[in-house]
Amino acid sequence: MSKVGSPIDKLKTLSKLIPSDRYASSVAFQAAFESDGLTAFSQRPLAVVIPETIEEVVAIVRWCRDHEVPFVARGSGTSLSGGSLPIADGIVIALNRINHILSLDPQQRTAVVEPGVINIKVSQRSSPHGLTFAPDPSSQTVCTIGGNLAFNAGGAHCLKYGMTSNHVLGLKAVLGNGETVEFGSQSCESIEPDYSGLFCGSEGVFGIATEITLRLQAKPECFHTVLVGYQSLSVAGDAVSAVIESGLLPGAMEIMDALSIEAVEAAVGCGYPKGCEAVLIVELEGPRERVEFEKHQLDAVLRKTQSFSIHVAETEAERLRIWKGRKAAFSAAGRISPDFLVQDGVVPRKRLGEALTRIQQISRESGIRVANVFHAGDGNLHPMILYDGNREGELHRAEQVCSRIIRVCIEMGGSVTGEHGIGMEKREYLPEMFDPPTMALFHRIREAFDPQQIANRGKMFPDAEAPSLSMRGLHPLEKQGLISRE
Amino acid sequence: MSKVGSPIDKLKTLSKLIPSDRYASSVAFQAAFESDGLTAFSQRPLAVVIPETIEEVVAIVRWCRDHEVPFVARGSGTSLSGGSLPIADGIVIALNRINHILSLDPQQRTAVVEPGVINIKVSQRSSPHGLTFAPDPSSQTVCTIGGNLAFNAGGAHCLKYGMTSNHVLGLKAVLGNGETVEFGSQSCESIEPDYSGLFCGSEGVFGIATEITLRLQAKPECFHTVLVGYQSLSVAGDAVSAVIESGLLPGAMEIMDALSIEAVEAAVGCGYPKGCEAVLIVELEGPRERVEFEKHQLDAVLRKTQSFSIHVAETEAERLRIWKGRKAAFSAAGRISPDFLVQDGVVPRKRLGEALTRIQQISRESGIRVANVFHAGDGNLHPMILYDGNREGELHRAEQVCSRIIRVCIEMGGSVTGEHGIGMEKREYLPEMFDPPTMALFHRIREAFDPQQIANRGKMFPDAEAPSLSMRGLHPLEKQGLISRE
Numbered sequence: 001m002s003k004v005g006s007p008i009d010k011l012k013t014l015s016k017l018i019p020s021d022r023y024a025s026s027v028a029f030q031a032a033f034e035s036d037g038l039t040a041f042s043q044r045p046l047a048v049v050i051p052e053t054i055e056e057v058v059a060i061v062r063w064c065r066d067h068e069v070p071f072v073a074r075g076s077g078t079s080l081s082g083g084s085l086p087i088a089d090g091i092v093i094a095l096n097r098i099n100h101i102l103s104l105d106p107q108q109r110t111a112v113v114e115p116g117v118i119n120i121k122v123s124q125r126s127s128p129h130g131l132t133f134a135p136d137p138s139s140q141t142v143c144t145i146g147g148n149l150a151f152n153a154g155g156a157h158c159l160k161y162g163m164t165s166n167h168v169l170g171l172k173a174v175l176g177n178g179e180t181v182e183f184g185s186q187s188c189e190s191i192e193p194d195y196s197g198l199f200c201g202s203e204g205v206f207g208i209a210t211e212i213t214l215r216l217q218a219k220p221e222c223f224h225t226v227l228v229g230y231q232s233l234s235v236a237g238d239a240v241s242a243v244i245e246s247g248l249l250p251g252a253m254e255i256m257d258a259l260s261i262e263a264v265e266a267a268v269g270c271g272y273p274k275g276c277e278a279v280l281i282v283e284l285e286g287p288r289e290r291v292e293f294e295k296h297q298l299d300a301v302l303r304k305t306q307s308f309s310i311h312v313a314e315t316e317a318e319r320l321r322i323w324k325g326r327k328a329a330f331s332a333a334g335r336i337s338p339d340f341l342v343q344d345g346v347v348p349r350k351r352l353g354e355a356l357t358r359i360q361q362i363s364r365e366s367g368i369r370v371a372n373v374f375h376a377g378d379g380n381l382h383p384m385i386l387y388d389g390n391r392e393g394e395l396h397r398a399e400q401v402c403s404r405i406i407r408v409c410i411e412m413g414g415s416v417t418g419e420h421g422i423g424m425e426k427r428e429y430l431p432e433m434f435d436p437p438t439m440a441l442f443h444r445i446r447e448a449f450d451p452q453q454i455a456n457r458g459k460m461f462p463d464a465e466a467p468s469l470s471m472r473g474l475h476p477l478e479k480q481g482l483i484s485r486e
Numbered sequence: 487m488s489k490v491g492s493p494i495d496k497l498k499t500l501s502k503l504i505p506s507d508r509y510a511s512s513v514a515f516q517a518a519f520e521s522d523g524l525t526a527f528s529q530r531p532l533a534v535v536i537p538e539t540i541e542e543v544v545a546i547v548r549w550c551r552d553h554e555v556p557f558v559a560r561g562s563g564t565s566l567s568g569g570s571l572p573i574a575d576g577i578v579i580a581l582n583r584i585n586h587i588l589s590l591d592p593q594q595r596t597a598v599v600e601p602g603v604i605n606i607k608v609s610q611r612s613s614p615h616g617l618t619f620a621p622d623p624s625s626q627t628v629c630t631i632g633g634n635l636a637f638n639a640g641g642a643h644c645l646k647y648g649m650t651s652n653h654v655l656g657l658k659a660v661l662g663n664g665e666t667v668e669f670g671s672q673s674c675e676s677i678e679p680d681y682s683g684l685f686c687g688s689e690g691v692f693g694i695a696t697e698i699t700l701r702l703q704a705k706p707e708c709f710h711t712v713l714v715g716y717q718s719l720s721v722a723g724d725a726v727s728a729v730i731e732s733g734l735l736p737g738a739m740e741i742m743d744a745l746s747i748e749a750v751e752a753a754v755g756c757g758y759p760k761g762c763e764a765v766l767i768v769e770l771e772g773p774r775e776r777v778e779f780e781k782h783q784l785d786a787v788l789r790k791t792q793s794f795s796i797h798v799a800e801t802e803a804e805r806l807r808i809w810k811g812r813k814a815a816f817s818a819a820g821r822i823s824p825d826f827l828v829q830d831g832v833v834p835r836k837r838l839g840e841a842l843t844r845i846q847q848i849s850r851e852s853g854i855r856v857a858n859v860f861h862a863g864d865g866n867l868h869p870m871i872l873y874d875g876n877r878e879g880e881l882h883r884a885e886q887v888c889s890r891i892i893r894v895c896i897e898m899g900g901s902v903t904g905e906h907g908i909g910m911e912k913r914e915y916l917p918e919m920f921d922p923p924t925m926a927l928f929h930r931i932r933e934a935f936d937p938q939q940i941a942n943r944g945k946m947f948p949d950a951e952a953p954s955l956s957m958r959g960l961h962p963l964e965k966q967g968l969i970s971r972e
Contacts, residue, residue: 107836152680165680181924193692194638194651194683195928202679218733247704247773287733293779350593438667441934442681448930 007089010067011047014091017059022050022097033092036077036084037139040341040395041424045072045086050094054114054174054210060093061208061454062178070457073208075116075144078137080342081423083151083203087458093208095146101125102211109216110169115146115209119153122214131216134161137419138327149209152201154419156252156326159377160285163419165200167215173199175207176450184213198445203421204456206449220251220285224295225319229276229308233257233372234353236278239305240376241350243282246301248294250377251285254326257356259336259371260384261325267332270325273309280376281326329373330384337369337386339395343402344420345409349379358408359383368394368401380418381409407432427462493575496553497533500577503545508536508583519578522563522570523625526827526881527910531558531572536580540600540660540696546579547694547940548664556943559694561602561630564623566828567909569637569689573944579694581632587611588697595702596655601632601695605639608700617702620647623905624813635695638687640905642738642812645863646771649905651686653701659685661693662936670699684931689907690942692935706737706771710781711805715762715794719743719858720839722764725791726862727836729768732787734780736863737771740812743842745822745857746870747811753818756811759795766862767812815859816870823855823872825881829888830906831895835865844894845869854880854887866904867895893918913948 015023024030025047035042046069051057064071070090077084086092099116106129111122119140122133136155137143147153148164149171161167170184184196199206230236236255243250256264258277264270272279282302284294302310313319333340347355356372359381363370369386383405387398406416406429416422416429431439443461446453501509510516511533521528532555537543550557556576563570572578585602592615597608605626608619622641623629633639634650635657647653656670670682685692716722722741729736742750744763750756758765768788770780788796799805819826833841842858845867849856855872869891873884892902892915902908902915917925929947932939 108834165683175927179923179927181927182921183924193688193931194680194686195931197651197680197683200680206679221733247707247776289783290733290776290779293776297775348594435668437665438669441661441665441667444934445679445681445931448927448934 007046010069013067014047014049014060014063014069017063018049018051018056022052024048030092033074033077033086033094036074036082037080038082038085038423038425041082041085043086043088045088045090045092048092048094050097052097054098057093057095057098057208057210058174058178058180061174061176064091064454065176065178065452068452068454070454072456073115073146073150073204075147076118076139076142078139078143078147079151079423080344080420081151081417081425083421083423083456083459084147085424085459090457095144095208098210099144104129104216106131111214111216113145113212113214115144115149115212117145119143119145119148122216126216127219130219132219133214134158134167134217135164138330145212145214146209149200149212150202150204151421152419154375154380156254156375158419159253159375160249160251161217163200165197168196168200168212169215170213171196171199171209172211173207173209176205176452176455180210201421203423203460205446205453205460207455221288222285222291223251223313223319224284224291224298225313225322226282226298226302227272227311227313227322228280228282228302228305229273229310230278230280231276231306231308233278233356235306236280237353237356237376239280239302239307240352242301242305243298244349244377246297248284248298248301250282250298252281252283253375253377254281255279255372255374255376256326256329257372259369259386260329260333260373263332263336263371264325264328266335268324268328270321270328272325273311276308281322326373330382333371333384333386336371337388339387339389339398341385341387341398341402342420343381343383343385343405344417345381345383345406345414346418347379347381347409347412347414349377351412352376352379355381355408355412359405362401362404362408366397366401368398370401370405375418378418379414381405422460424459427460430460430462493532493555496555499553500533500535500546500549500555503549504535504537504542508538510534516578519560519563519572519580522560522568523566524568524571524909524911527568527571529572529574531574531576531578534578534580536583538583540584543579543581543584543694543696544660544664544666547660547662550577550940551662551664551938554938554940556940558942559601559632559636559690561633562604562625562628564625564629564633565637565909566830566906567637567903567911569907569909569942569945570633571910571945576943581630581694584696585630590615590702592617597700597702599631599698599700601630601635601698603631605629605631605634608702612702613705616705618705619700620644620653620703621650624816631698631700632695635686635698636688636690637907638905640861640866642740642861644905645739645861646735646737647703649686651683654682654686654698655701656699657682657685657695658697659693659695662691662938662941666696687907689909689946691932691939691946693941707774708771708777709737709799709805710770710777710784711799711808712768712784712788713758713797713799713808714766714768714788714791715759716764716766717762717792717794719764719842721792722766723839723842723862725766725788725793726838728787728791729784730835730863732783734770734784734787736768736784738767738769739861739863740767741765741858741860741862742812742815743858745855745872746815746818746859749818749822749857750811750814752821754810754814756807756814758811759797762794767808812859816868819857819870819872822857823874825873825875825884827871827873827884827888828906829867829869829871829891830903831867831869831892831900832904833865833867833895833898833900835863837898837900838862838865841867841894841898841900845891848887848890848894852883852887854884856887856891861904864904865900867891908946910945913946916946916948
């Protein structure tokens, strides 16, 4: 229970909690954990531990509490906001081996899973029962349910089905204060304030979800996917409004602009129509008879928009090719730019066109190119800010562009993040959205879960102790000669 | 700021905050506020205040904080769990005049309203724009949005559209600690932990929502309402599962048993089929073409169930008559019993049949009749426990039946409440659903909002200071001669 002593002394007691092959303080090993999807930041932790049971997770969290050592829980590290970035004087708890689907009840349409389960595996296991897990972030083949929950992940289909929090019925968790709690139930009606919903999106600052009850839903029997080309982004935006106003609720509605199309064509050659300024992907899904019915309605709506071309996927292969472009958008940006930042903001849907015009203006003024990809149905923008890190000052200018775009979202009554979270990246914007009494309340709520700020210290809250960041530099303890590369 | 002095001294300073015609300590006036929908409980408060502006509400809450006088905020007092029951040493803040629809944006499909707005008025104001507010508790013609939010109200249509929390995008509130805060945004994607969702269903113990941003949705273009008679409750339950499994998502699916049918026939003569043990109401709703399409699918499913009779409402008048029976169910119970208690519990949908068998068994064993009405689609039971308060000990036995039914729900992995809330009525069950560390966390979260327990003290938490209850007796201060009937 010693709270004093050097970090190295402290670590000696931690190493006794877990077999040596799943405990590492060596710098070489830690390199794999020093960054997440927001690669601009990098930080080496004191140690990495890889528990294999919930009991080990709880013991490690209690060790952290007793020794006042902060921890970062991490799944696959796909956070795009630096949410799973290590902290210099803390440890990483890697949850990848806490990855069991504990039960699946096809009749009740629920699955109970551990946090390290990969998103897509839930749908794969549910598939023989005709069921699926709806949240589908682009990273779904690698990201974990624990991370989806912590950041309330969305995806292309959250227009129709909602975010992760809409698919979490209950959870068990170990809090930052070391206590274990349980919220929610397998029933679909909630009791009490929505504590599960509070935990979803809490970005790890409350603790670690150790067992999560997910809602499954019927797998769509079939899809109807349409790729529409437009001469301008704003006409594509109007088409989205027209579809929503018709009463249709497609599974997904995605827009990509000319620069994004250029990038994905270079990367994956998905055959999007040439010469258009924007493509819109609309996908209907559901029981065959209903999709058959709805596709005529959709066709009528789309024909009234000033479209350049309308292409319906006639085969599953064609459908996958259309989606291949969209899903590859972020990674494809590398084809047209040495470096890029992916942004995430939300504006009210009806102001999408206005927001895009403002982004184009910011791009012109700054001389920094911006490619736009977005979940159009819910006003969630994902601008990609393209820059060359080798050019003096260009990263800084790119960051300024990000910042201006985010402030446009705030001004328009939107949000600084739709699904990537606050993490490390957007801590400073939070007080621009929430006034001091509200921010103070958020702090007090966190305190109810974790008074010492042991869990994911430094994230989300702007005035939290900042982890000292280094661009792939030495760990502060390494500089002091306290730890070495062995 | 005096925290000492007699209650009467304290009240003198309160009466200065508000004009005398909207401040009442007279017992006669208070009589209207001494009970809510759970009429078994009754309590006179110290005083009732009727603010007309948000500024007055905030000033009154701060007065309560400064003088350590607890308050109960109240709309129309329709709570069925005693959620708006006054507390003997506290005041009632009646929000009925804080009842403005501040704005309505048809394009963004949002309305910003004050807490005293009557539920149905939101839909009435939205109607010319083709929009509606989905949550439709049975009391929707009288209950207020503030109360809907505090208790996360549902209704017959929450199967398809979710509870109130699914329709609240953001809110402003004054907390029990006197601070004003603001959560959420008009955007449909949430930022951060779902603080608005946390506030929804908090039963007034965090504070008062003063401005609520509601999500509106397209008004169904048409309805298709079917009344199906069955020879047994369990066959009706199976029919519900068959409908869900077909992929249809009706707006509502409601079951009533023979005893409930007897009551509503006596009360409103709605013409339900004679001689059946259960009726199932299924209502499709949406755009005309879609409903046209879905009704054939529904018809095919229902024909395969062992139904006794199938009747489709051919006119709006017929549809309203079908619903008249269902909506009158609670008030109609008075036709077949001098007194009754309405219960509210949830079981997993697939265990509905089992739950009903257990309830029948409890009824037989106790000799207390139980009539069942329920939102079948989501497993939400509303048993009505019929008793005669004039018979020695029968109320007590009825309460024991309630208690046994609620424990059946807990045992089956359900919940002690689906939509009525914990309030006064179910405080003692909470620790049966949540373990001590989880309960302790709930207390700490409350403390973050209201450390002195000024807001709705005595509700929800089992170990909170209990209001002293009297069956329409004298107020404790009245007994001491400190206040009088004037």
